[in-house]
Amino acid sequence: MPIFFEKKQLVTPGELLAEGDYLAGENTYMEGNKIYAARIGLVDTDNKKVNVVALRAFYVPKVGDIVIGAVLEVGFNGWTVDIKSPYSALLRASDVLSRPFKPQNDELSQVLNAGDLIVAKIASYDRAHDPQLTVGEPGLGKITRGQILKVTPTKIPRVIGRKGSMISMIKQETGCQIILGLNGVILVTGKTPEDEELAIEAIKKIEQESHTSGLTDRITQLLKESKGKVEENKNE
Amino acid sequence: MNEKPEKLIDKKGIRLDGRKADELRPLKLQVGVLSNADGSAYIEHGKNKILAAAFGPREMHPKHLSLPDRMVLRCRYHMAPFSVQERKSPAPSRREVELSKVIKESLEPALFLELYPRTGVDVFVEVLQADGGTRCASITAAALAIADSGVPMRDLVVACAAGKVDDTIVLDLYDAEDKLGAADVPVAFMPNLNAITLLQMDGILTPEEFEKAVNMAMDGCKKIYEMQKEALKTKYMVVKEVEE
Structure with a gap:
């Protein structure tokens, strides 16, 4: 059962990764007893599983994911939402209104209009149907303030960090609230625009240097330094 | 240029452009050249210069063309009016419509169409x-553009032609050889799966010559594949270097 790669090696689609007693993980596929890469990325093994961390990918909806989307269109009994995925999502009017929805009484565009941004959860999705969203949980719904930032969806786990270490550190240092849409859209809400800018700068740095080790420490340092500068300016 | 030279290959086996029978034209490949496309590639194959851009997967427009059980791959092969000596009308010609279909069908086996219905x-x-040989160079570039866009692929697709010129089987025909030669066999190939996705022939060859031409084209594909892989890695190497 040979393995044909070194840890974290850059591979291209179609490269033979392993042969024999291995399992095809993310972004790989199996043909006979051979495992090949399906995307450009960095290979790694997890026990018997061969994974490729993709460098280019797009968001595929999964039930239970929190996503941030923009309302594309107001329909008869709901909204169409762009969630930066091959499929646009649907949000039903009865889900947003706490009472039964009657088309003659309710004007949907007054609740959510085209262009509005929402935080939502994927309620259902399968091959045959477009994803359906729900906002019926605390923390979900229309976004009224804050700033939006887009990153490659594959980089979101890096922004979260091991057991959430990275994201909780940024939240603590900048005093911002951060909501990570698994579709690669991030909402940053802080007390001041400066705080938000700082958090955005940190997240952008994470995206660029997502493959380096000791990143959490460097981001902490970056945030502390920038915060010092802001404070100095205030004192002057 | 328009008059037929007496011999396309001289006594020493050197072709009109100075190549040996089994020699490729110089190749240059670049990935990620267009920022508005999801994925893109540029190829210079001898004097051919071709740009390829890939978008998606995204919702199909018009919607009735989408399929309930799989993804649809659409290709458009187009020649710029200035791409040939005599101005070519920018409207798609019969040849371009056909090549679009040929390119589409040679790339389809490399994609997991069933994953994103x-x-x-x-x-x-x-x-x-x-x-000469634009269909092959187009397939090579298009495969790179798709890989760069992040669509999962079984393998890269690489294409190269072989043919018969003055009773000799030669690799990678250019325009004059294509027009004046006896036969042309373009082959598209998935190197890791060892599978041919496109095989055409124009002209007359004996079964032995045909076999020789296909094998020669496949060897050419393998050489181009190494450059293709290198080009794709170069774009992302920056990421790797930061890591080290």
């Missing part, structure tokens, strides 16, 4: 300068 991937191939 009801969506579409669009590939646009724009020939800026043509000098």
Whole structure:
């Protein structure tokens, strides 16, 4: 059962990764007893599983994911939402209104209009149907303030960090609230625009240097330094 | 140029452009050249200059063209009016419509079409300068553009032609050889799966010559594949270097 790669090696689609007693993980596929890469990325093994961390990918909806989307269109009994995925999502009017929805009484565009941004959860999705969203949980719904930032969806786990270490550190240092849409859209809400800018700068740095080790420490340092500068300016 | 030279290959086996029978034209490949496309690639294959751009997967428009059980791959092969010596009308010609289909069908086996039903991937191939063998160079570039866009692939697809010129089987024909030669066999190939996805022939060859031409084209494909892989890695190498 040979393995044909070194840890974290850059591979291209179609490269033979392993042969024999291995399992095809993310972004790989199996043909006979051979495992090949399906995307450009960095290979790694997890026990018997061969994974490729993709460098280019797009968001595929999964039930239970929190996503941030923009309302594309107001329909008869709901909204169409762009969630930066091959499929646009649907949000039903009865889900947003706490009472039964009657088309003659309710004007949907007054609740959510085209262009509005929402935080939502994927309620259902399968091959045959477009994803359906729900906002019926605390923390979900229309976004009224804050700033939006887009990153490659594959980089979101890096922004979260091991057991959430990275994201909780940024939240603590900048005093911002951060909501990570698994579709690669991030909402940053802080007390001041400066705080938000700082958090955005940190997240952008994470995206660029997502493959380096000791990143959490460097981001902490970056945030502390920038915060010092802001404070100095205030004192002057 | 328009008059037929007496011999396309001289006594020493050297072709009109100075190549040996089994020699490729110089190749240059670059990935990620267009920022508005999801994925893109540029190829210079001898005097051919071709741009390829890939978009998607995204919702199909018009919607009735989408399929309920799989993704649709659409390709457009187009030659710029200035790509050939005599101005070519920018409207798609019969040849371009056919090549679009041929390119689409040679790339389809490399994609996991069943993974993303009801969506579409669009590939646009724009020939800026043509000098024979554009379909092969287009397939090589289009495969790179798709890989760069992040669509999962079974393998990269690489294409190369072989043919018969003055009773000799030669690799990678250029314009003059294509027009004046006896036969042309373009082959598209998935190197890791060892599978041919396109095989055409124009002209007359004996079964032995045909076999020789296919094998020669496949060897050419393998050489181009190494460059293709290198080009794709170069774009992302920056990421790797930061890591080290």
